[in-house]
Each structure stands twice: as structure tokens, then as C-alpha cells.
Amino acid sequence: MGHTIAEKILGNHAGGKPATAGEIVVADVDFAMIHDARAGNALKMIEKLGAGQANFALPHVKRTALVLDHYSPPPNMEAANTHVAMREFAEKHGSPIYDVGDGICHQVLPEGGHLTCGDLVVGTDTHSTTYGAFNAFGTGVEGTDVSAVMMTGKLWFRVPDTIRIELNGPLQPGVWAKDVTLHMLSQLGAEGANYQALEYVGSGVSAMAIDDRMTLSNHAAELGAKAALLEADEKTFAWLKAHNAAAPKPVKADADATYTRRIVIDTAKLPPQVARQHHIDDVVGVNEVTNQKIQVALIGTCTNGRLDDIRQAAAILKGRKLAKGVRMIVTPASRAIYLAAMREGLFEILTAAGASVEAAGCGTCVNITGHYIAGDNQVVISSANRNFKGRLGNPNSEIWIGSAATVAASALTGFVTDARTVAGGDWRAAA
Amino acid sequence: MNIIKGSARVLGDEVSTDIHCSSKYLPGKDTAYIATVAFDQVSPGFAKAFKKGDVLVAGKNFGINSSREQAVHIMHQMGVAAIVAPSFGRQFFRNAINNGLAVIECDTSGISAGDAIEIDPSAGRVVVAARNITRAVPPLPAAVQALLAAGGLIPFLQKNPDWNLG
Numbered sequence: 107m108g109h110t111i112a113e114k115i116l117g118n119h120a121g122g123k124p125a126t127a128g129e130i131v132v133a134d135v136d137f138a139m140i141h142d143a144r145a146g147n148a149l150k151m152i153e154k155l156g157a158g159q160a161n162f163a164l165p166h167v168k169r170t171a172l173v174l175d176h177y178s179p180p181p182n183m184e185a186a187n188t189h190v191a192m193r194e195f196a197e198k199h200g201s202p203i204y205d206v207g208d209g210i211c212h213q214v215l216p217e218g219g220h221l222t223c224g225d226l227v228v229g230t231d232t233h234s235t236t237y238g239a240f241n242a243f244g245t246g247v248e249g250t251d252v253s254a255v256m257m258t259g260k261l262w263f264r265v266p267d268t269i270r271i272e273l274n275g276p277l278q279p280g281v282w283a284k285d286v287t288l289h290m291l292s293q294l295g296a297e298g299a300n301y302q303a304l305e306y307v308g309s310g311v312s313a314m315a316i317d318d319r320m321t322l323s324n325h326a327a328e329l330g331a332k333a334a335l336l337e338a339d340e341k342t343f344a345w346l347k348a349h350n351a352a353a354p355k356p357v358k359a360d361a362d363a364t365y366t367r368r369i370v371i372d373t374a375k376l377p378p379q380v381a382r383q384h385h386i387d388d389v390v391g392v393n394e395v396t397n398q399k400i401q402v403a404l405i406g407t408c409t410n411g412r413l414d415d416i417r418q419a420a421a422i423l424k425g426r427k428l429a430k431g432v433r434m435i436v437t438p439a440s441r442a443i444y445l446a447a448m449r450e451g452l453f454e455i456l457t458a459a460g461a462s463v464e465a466a467g468c469g470t471c472v473n474i475t476g477h478y479i480a481g482d483n484q485v486v487i488s489s490a491n492r493n494f495k496g497r498l499g500n501p502n503s504e505i506w507i508g509s510a511a512t513v514a515a516s517a518l519t520g521f522v523t524d525a526r527t528v529a530g531g532d533w534r535a536a537a
Numbered sequence: 538m539n540i541i542k543g544s545a546r547v548l549g550d551e552v553s554t555d556i557h558c559s560s561k562y563l564p565g566k567d568t569a570y571i572a573t574v575a576f577d578q579v580s581p582g583f584a585k586a587f588k589k590g591d592v593l594v595a596g597k598n599f600g601i602n603s604s605r606e607q608a609v610h611i612m613h614q615m616g617v618a619a620i621v622a623p624s625f626g627r628q629f630f631r632n633a634i635n636n637g638l639a640v641i642e643c644d645t646s647g648i649s650a651g652d653a654i655e656i657d658p659s660a661g662r663v664v665v666a667a668r669n670i671t672r673a674v675p676p677l678p679a680a681v682q683a684l685l686a687a688g689g690l691i692p693f694l695q696k697n698p699d700w701n702l703g
Contacts (some may be wrong), residue, residue, distance in 0.1 A: 185564075232603045248604075259699055262700075300624060
């Protein structure tokens with residue numbers, strides 16, 4: 107009886123034998139992360155637990171990163187005080203800390219070399235599935251879980267079932283991993299993979315650059331997935347090595363592993379997709395949308411704020427201006443991406459076109475960050491991951507979700523636009 | 538685990554606890570305050586009518602999407618004895634167990650507000666006698682029962698630092 111990647115990684119961390127879906131295991135966690143939208147309560151709880159206890163220890167605190175990304179910079183006093191507490195905690199216990207402007211947790215963890223193939227990583231964020239792009243089991247948990255990891259180095263897991271998704275063929279120019287996930291959302295529905303792990307395989311995955319693979323694993327959170335695992339290849343190893351990660355321990359599924367479902371997507375023929383307002387699984391081909399005006403274009407977040415996203419946007423906007431009445435905000439996912447984009451001259455192109463560039467962080471993903479609040483009747487097109495009513499602070503606004511290519515093409519024309527119809531929309535092929 | 542008995546209080550499908558049972562969109566408001574207004578937008582007056590020991594009966598994907606564990610603290614404050622729903626958002630499901638609140642996956646069709654409901658988590662049974670409803674559900678795994686019995690993950694680890702989940 108064979109095993110999936112999820113069963114193997116969890117089993118490897120819980121005694122060594124592969125685990126079986128449905129089983130509950132206690133596993134050794136390699137690395138943990140807590141961000142500023144969750145740290146407040148957790149750090150208070152840890153202080154309370156440790157108060158007056160001579161033998162209270164946090165033996166795994168140095169393998170727990172603290173990331174100040176959601177409130178970057180803090181929009182209110184409460185968040186600012188959480189930041190103060192996080193800095194004090196990191197100083198006292200020696201935890202790695204990523205401060206305001208360093209970037210989004212899911213970008214800075216891999217960039218910081220904190221994980222490698224075969225690892226088990228938890229973070230206080232649903233998009234912790236991102237680490238699956240590096241063949242690591244990454245999953246979202248809460249402050250209590252990360253506290254337990256800091257105290258014991260272990261955590262309990264229900265071993266998930268797995269859906270195997272085969273991506274057949276490289277994506278066309280102008281089509282991105284974002285479009286693959288949006289297509290999957292239209293097929294499975296939001297939460298259609300609830301409790302389950304995904305395994306993405308096939309020539310469509312092999313052809314993707316690491317940036318796009320990270321989108322694929324990240325955006326699986328909208329499908330409700332517990333983890334979204336890719337096999338490792340030479341691209342993975344080269345990226346991890348360049349970021350000083352530990353030696354990879356790649357994990358592959360067995361040929362006779364058990365899956366709850368097998369899905370094949372003809373990615374070579376997939377057109378760009380867009381999620382219409384309010385529902386992330388209300389998805390259509392971008393070319394099916396006509397005369398849909400937009401006023402705001404947002405590029406950023408842990409889903410699509412990476413260098414390739416910004417390069418694609420700049421390729422479309424080079425030497426051009428945003429359509430009249432359109433505002434555009436670009437937020438790189440990390441300081442490293444910010445620096446690279448700046449050195450490549452991408453910010454000059456975007457700024458000249460009429461866009462604004464913000465410091466790295468969660469940025470315009472959700473209103474609580476304080477970076478963008480929509481006005482009444484405004485239509486926003488965003489490369490973020492969620493678009494439910496009121497996500498940007500106003501139930502009387504609309505959020506449409508698409509790739510950075512779709513967002514930039516739409517910013518250029520003022521209408522929801524298929525990037526394949528504008529110059530520069532095929533950037534990846536030209537590069 | 539003991540049998541849980543209570544009066545049913547009913548919510549619909551796809552209720553996000555981040556939106557309806559947390560301070561995410563009410564910065565500065567504390568748990569005690571939110572316990573008096575939780576779920577008002579999907580069921581006006583829900584929290585005010587909720588009595589200690591009532592059972593929250595919900596539709597599919599209760600606690601969908603991102604889920605703060607503060608929601609479970611608020612529900613403890615409201616006096617929620619257990620939650621029964623056909624499915625839960627993954628993160629909410631985990632948070633409930635980690636914070637000592639029993640979550641039972643069970644078809645909830647036909648159950649109405651005010652119905653006396655009886656849950657046997659160990660045997661895997663949900664009964665609403667007045668409506669002739671007896672539904673078999675997967676019994677909660679022993680490890681989950683151990684966490685719930687301790688009152689959640691941290692109280693469990695304080696007594697069992699070696700993670701002996703049984």
C-alpha cells in the first residue's frame with residue numbers, strides 16, 4: 107500500500123513510518139511562524155503560562171519566526187503595541203524576527219532559508235500552504251498551536267486525504283498559476299478541498315518558475331486545502347541553495363498511493379481566468395467579460411506580489427499610462443523583491459505609468475491592514491486571494507480577482523482585460 | 538466523554554466566525570462585548586437569546602476561511618456546550634478542539650431552534666427525540682477526546698508535556 111507526500115512527511119516526523127490518512131499523529135515540527143495579526147494573544151498566553159514558573163522553558167523558540175507583516179506599518183495603537191511586544195519577545199528569546207517592511211511571512215520564510223524539502227512547517231495563517239511549493243508540508247494553525255510548538259517542538263495533526271491534480275502542459279503566455287487555481291475553484295468550489303491535501307504534478311508544474319509555483323501552493327488555501335504539495339526538482343534545489351536552506355530531503359508519492367480524487371487539467375489550453383465580485387469560486391474566462399469597468403488595480407499579497415508579477419505588470423505598462431480615472435497600487439511581497447524590482451527599473455516604469463509603489467508587506471489584501479479602503483460603487487481588480495463582500499472595508503464595492511497580468515492589462519484599459527490582447531501581456535515568453 | 542444535552546440554537550451555511558464572531562472588524566472591542574453581539578448580522582439577537590449550555594447547530598462549512606481562535610473564546614463566554622454542523626472550516630475545527638469546545642460533524646437538517654438535542658461524542662450519536670432524529674456520526678478520535686477532556690491543548694500539555702494522547 108503506497109503513500110502520498112502528505113502521509114510520508116507527517117509520518118517521517120512522527121516516528122518514521124508513513125502515516126495513513128485519517129490517523130492522528132503527534133509530529134516534530136521543523137519550523138513555525140507567528141505573525142502580528144495573531145501574536146498578541148499568543149504572546150500574552152505564553153507570558154501567563156511562564157509567570158512564576160522556575161522550570162518554564164521554550165526550547166523551540168529559536169525555530170519560531172515572528173513576522174510583522176499584516177500591520178505594516180501599524181494602522182492603530184493596538185497593532186503598534188503588539189509590534190512592541192513581538193520585538194521584546196524576539197529580543198528576550200532569540201527568535202528570528204522580520205520587522206515592518208521586511209515582507210510577508212510566506213515570502214520571508216523561504217527567502218530566509220528557514221525551510222527545505224521534506225520539512226514540516228506551521229504558521230498562523232491559512233496561506234501557510236505556500237511552503238508546499240518547496241515540497242514541505244506547510245499548514246495554517248493558530249496561536250495556541252505555535253505556543254505548543256515553542257514549548258515542546260511538536261504538534262498534533264489529523265493526517266489528510268489527498269487530491270492529485272495533474273497539470274498537462276506549460277501555460278500559454280499571459281496565463282499564470284493564479285489562473286490554474288481560479289479554474290480549480292470554478293470546478294471544486296471554495297472549500298472544495300476542505301481538510302484535504304493537494305498534490306500538483308505534471309509537465310505544467312515542471313514548466314513553472316518558483317514564483318508561480320508559490321502562487322499555486324499559496325492559493326490552495328481558497329480551496330480549503332490543508333497543504334498543497336509539489337514534487338521537488340532541479341529548480342527547487344537551485345532556489346533553496348541560493349537562499350541558504352538546509353540540505354533538501356525530497357519526498358515523492360508512491361505510484362500506488364491512495365487519493366480521494368484525481369483531476370487532470372489541460373493547462374496548455376487554459377485561458378486567463380477571473381473571479382467576479384464577492385465569490386472566489388464565481389470564475390469565468392477573462393475573455394468572456396465585456397465592458398466591465400474598473401477604478402482600482404491592486405498588485406501584491408502573498409499570492410501574487412512576487413518579482414515575476416511585478417515584471418509582468420511593468421512589461422504591460424512600460425512607456426504607457428494607466429487609463430483615465432484608474433488608481434493602481436503595487437506592493438512587493440518582500441524587501442528582497444522590492445530591491446530586485448528597484449534595481450531592474452520596474453518601479454520607474456510603474457511610477458511613470460501612474461501607479462504607486464508601497465513598502466513590502468500584506469498591503470492592500472484586506473482593509474484591516476489600513477492600506478486601502480474601497481469607496482462606494484468602486485470596482486477593484488486585485489491579484490490578492492479573497493474577494494468576499496466587504497473585504498476591502500466597504501460592502502458597497504466590488505473586488506474582482508485575477509493574475510498580475512490581468513490586473514495590469516485592466517489598469518491600462520480601465521476595463522477587465524485579457525492580458526493576451528495587450529502588448530507586453532506575453533512577458534514570460536519574451537523573457 | 539460525557540453525553541452533552543442542550544437546547545439547539547440554529548445558524549445557516551458558510552458562517553465565517555472571523556466576520557461574525559471576532560474583533561477582526563471591531564478593533565479594540567473585547568471578547569466579553571463580542572459575546573453579546575456575535576452572529577447578529579446573520580441571525581439578529583442570536584447572542585442575546587443564547588443561554589449557557591445551549592448547543593450551536595449550524596449549516597455546512599461553519600467557521601469557513603481564515604479563523605481566529607478568539608471565536609472559540611467568545612463561544613465559551615456565550616456558554617456554547619458543543620457545535621454540531623455537517624462540516625467545519627478546517628482551521629475553526631482545529632481551534633475548537635485546541636480550546637476545549639466539542640465539534641461534531643453531523644447532518645443538521647430537520648433540527649430547529651429550541652429542540653432538545655443530545656450528543657454522545659464517544660459513541661458517535663446525535664439525537665433529537667422530539668423529531669425522531671437519531672444520527673450516527675464518526676466517534677471523536679481518542680486523541681481529540683483527550684484534548685477536549687483536558688480543556689484544550691495548553692491545559693493538556695501542562696499535565697502531559699510528553700504528549701501522551703493515549
